[in-house]
Amino acid sequence: MITTIPKSINVTTIPLSGKILIEASAGTGKTFSLTILYIRLLLGITNHVKYKKGLLIKEILVVTFTEHTRAELEIRIKTYIKIFKTACIKKYSNNYVLSKLLSKITDFPKTIDILSKAENSIHELSIYTIHGFCYKILKLNKFNSELMLQNKILKHTYPLYLKISIKFWKYYFAFLSLDITSILLEYFNNPKTLLKEILPLLNKTQLISKLTKTKRKNIVQEYYILIKKIKLFKQKWANYSHLIHSEIIKTNVNKRIYTKSNLKRWINNITAWATQKQTKNFFIPSELKYFRYSFIIKKTTSEKILDDKFFKFIDTFLDSKFSLKEIFIIDASLEIKAMFMQEKIKNRYFEYDDLITFCWNMVNKNNFNISQTILKKYPVALIDEFQDTNNKQYNIFKKIYKKENLLILISDPKQAIYSFSGADITSYLQAKSNIKNQYFLDTNWRSSPKIINSINLLFSRLKNPFLTKNITFYPVKSSRINKTTKFEVNGKNQPALRFLLNKNKNISINEYKEWISITTAKYISYWISSGIKGNATITISNKVRTVNFSDIAIIVRNNLEAKTIQLELTKLNIQSLYLTSKNNIFQSKEILEILWILQAILNPNIERLLKRAMSTNIMSKNTKEIISIPNNHSYWIKLSQEFNQYLIFWNNYGILYVIQQLIINYNISNNNNLLHNFSPNIKNILYIGELLEEKSITIKNKFLLINWLKKNITQDFYLTKPKYIKPNYEKNNYIKIVSIHKSKGLEYPITIIPFATITFNKTVSTVEKICFNLNNTKIKKQKTLKIEKHKFSEDIRLLYVALTRSIIHCSIGISLAQTITQKKKIQKEKSKFKINVLRYIIQSGKNHISTKKLYTELSILKKNKNIEIISEIPNIIKKNFQIPTLNTNSQSLMHYQVSRKFNYNYNFTSYSQLKKNIKPSTMYSTLNTKKLFELNVKKKHCFENKILTPHTFPSGKIYGTLLHKILKNISFHKSINSNWLLKKLSEYNLDKRWCLILKNWMYSILYKNLDKNYNLRLSKLDSKNYIKELKFLLPIKKKLTALKLNNIFQTHQCSSLENKLCFHPIQGILSGSIDLVFLWKTKYFLVDYKSNWIGNSNQSYSQQNIKKIIKKHHYNFQLQLYSLVLHRYLKQHIKNYSFYNHFGGTYILFIRSINEIPSQNGIFYSIPNIEIIKKLEQIF
Structure with missing residues (x-):
């Protein structure tokens, strides 16, 4: 460690050799000073022989920590090269510093030539952010360059972290009792709030590494330890409570605090708590603090309480930390980070900070050649905003620029405020302690003398205002x-x-x-x-x-x-x-109103949608007008015609033109009044129009375009690519x-x-x-x-x-x-630090x-x-500038009385929603931890005493989803990973004994002969010849009714529906996914897995029984829809496609009945009706 007193700097004369630290207080011309040093190096105005000849513009490395600062430095260096060249031509400058630099020039023609060459090669400026520099260095090494090309940059880590946090939240709480869950939910009520708290820790890889080496506590064990402590205290209080009043009275305690009524109330409240039958949480009555030994001593003149043991015990008890928060945070941080790293490896992602790690690893391996290569390319380096560094970043430069090699570090530790983004003031102070040549800029060129003197006065009144030894305040x-x-x-x-x-x-x-x-x-x-x-x-x-x-x-x-x-x-x-x-435009108030209006334009005859559109503040209709729509036939016709006209405009001129017409027709002004919170903002509306117009180039179907818009509105902000709202005002x-x-x-x-x-x-x-x-x-x-x-x-x-x-x-x-x-x-x-700074x-x-x-x-x-x-x-302000009052008469507020709480009723549906006649849900669903816990508790032990077979495996939608996940993720040719399967079982709170049963069960499905004539088994499929979970979207061309579908199936008896479909008319999109599509021999087949529980034996899944189930649940309708999808897919991808030559058929596999027994029970094969497919094509 070097003890150095920094000196005031003159940037035109400072010796340029070795490591130099320059501390620049706010306003002291840090960027200007860096520019002067840059020009000196360019011209060779230095005492060091090594740099006397001057350096090329590409040889001077400048590194900073943000893109904004990098761009600013680039502009400033370009500008001052030009300014100083002009000064050299004139041999004069009115800038004091530049005039001092001019006095150092001995050969003006040569200097002008160097600066002219620098101007001509300005595109070779070596100015980078720290990440940009590391990327450049990695490309110097062929192996690392190839490594980077093979990976994808993860620009935004938050979406992935949030996805993983939700997953972690689900499986973590699945193992916990409701009591522990309730305590944890007091700290964080959802995965998003948890992630917000731990994100700073997740971003500090070195700290996570240290955390993995620390001894972790088990949250369940800790809970019971703390509960035991509380129970023990309650017991002691119950035994001692009758003596507390008399013990307190015996002392000379402050009677204004410890009145008889107060003592009685406090003791009664605590006793009521202590005598509760159950202790499930960490609640401790606030009144207990009055019986702390330390508190009583402060409020009494007595030296000692007569019997102080119990009161000291209260002190010890209250000093205990009754919280699971730290354990939960540590568990969450380690698990989420581990899962995050797995996702990175799996998807070949790398973060910007990984560039620094890769670069440090490369430089740190004592690879002399690499350091020499970098040093040869960049003989000197200037690091701006050095206070925002961390240990790894500094060590890279320390390793390269050794001994007399010039490394200039410019900083202001008083402005080190970015710890949340990985900056570490401790690393800076350690680096500072090892640098001999330290300077500071002593003149503020920005502010008035009065401001400077006032700030000097505030901070100079303290010997060490920043509470850190090596962060010194020098009055400027x-x-x-x-x-x-x-x-x-x-x-x-x-x-x-x-x-x-x-x-x-x-x-x-x-x-x-x-x-x-x-x-x-x-x-x-x-x-x-x-x-x-x-x-x-x-x-x-x-x-x-x-x-x-x-x-x-x-x-x-x-x-x-x-x-x-x-x-x-x-x-x-x-x-x-x-x-x-x-602000994300998809979260603005205008975007939802535009959605409602566009939905009404596509459905101008649906009263509900029309009313909702008219209730928007864009269209600005009051409640009375909206209510009167159904009863006023001429008004209804007029509105329908207006919306039909918008649809014509949309077809002929595009969606932006429609939005422009709305602005004109409804006289929307450029309003941005926060008080009128519902007033539409014209610039936001036009920006939405531009986005939709741009998107309509790739999404031509109007319903799909609406679906894209709705998805961006309803999805979580961080799970979509944000479109930021542009400023709404002129510059000044x-x-x-x-x-x-x-x-x-x-x-x-x-x-x-x-x-x-x-x-x-x-x-x-x-x-x-x-x-x-x-x-x-x-x-x-x-x-x-x-x-x-x-x-x-x-x-x-x-x-x-x-x-x-x-x-x-x-x-x-x-x-x-x-x-x-x-x-x-x-x-x-x-x-000690209990007051505001x-x-x-x-x-x-x-x-x-x-x-x-x-x-x-x-x-x-x-x-x-x-x-x-x-x-x-001052009275002059009070008198002349009163706050204007709002016009709150009932007439002006009429159209604000419509409730803003509308449901999203856009028709985006699926097969299962159609058959159940339920309204589709499109809102982002948050995990209900309590429901998850209760479900797991109910299911946890119900199969404990039964023989474990596919027939006794838990039934229901959740466990059906698990089986589908397993079938989706397992390989048809490799052995099943037991660890992965055990993890899935734990996520669903299932006994690990199911692992072997499930593995054998899955193997039975894969090796089952589905067709003896063709010897068809899933295990024989080539991996290139099948697709799992083929997702599809079917736009509904015209209004779809249950009657229309029932009539199609009724005309073909072989495919008729036992129970008629029943649902409200819909128009929009039908979505879904097919479990498996595969090619065998020359034909294509589709498979749908069913986990329905029909009975306790294979006989329950006879052909007769499964046909009844298929009719009951409309599976034949589902197969026809899936067949339509595959038929359309094959038509687009196979030349000279023929249904009879290429479409092999459909399978429904009732997987509970599939085992090693040579039986076709549970396997339903059929060839879809081409006539029905053709009629369905007219609808979808």
């Missing part, structure tokens, strides 16, 4: 060019920092949020209005202009804070845009709202941080504790304190980033009150939660002329 100087920078309103110079103070000591969080949002909105309204009148101005670089929307940015932590502030801005007619938001007519993380690197003349007093007080999550413990295994004492310190330090860095975005003015919300969330936190845990900084590092202390410190800050404390909104 201001640039002379910003001396005249100012913000004036009505001739009054505005302060650099304005604290908007709420003095209400008892205000709740929600009340504070409302107050600060209103205050912020009024100030913005005042500034913008004054700017329009010419009374609010900004002066930058001696240029004066009026304040407008684009000058103001509101900095928040998350989407919820953004929405809170947007609501108040909207009330004052101020448009705003949350820049961090990526809205207030920017941006998250702290997205604001990093950006600057705004005026900023507001409204929620600073509540944003930075998040408690440490269970996952954060796990991550910290894995990273700090050597720490044994005060772990909780160190975890909190680690989290608190990151929150201070977030505050620093937020404060340093401003050029001229920053308003910050703050409250004297201790918020509700903070109060609860203090009661639960003894923490804004308070911590203001109070000079004092962590006392004291209103008086905060007010005193604010008063001290107020003495600085650059800082203002405002606790009352």
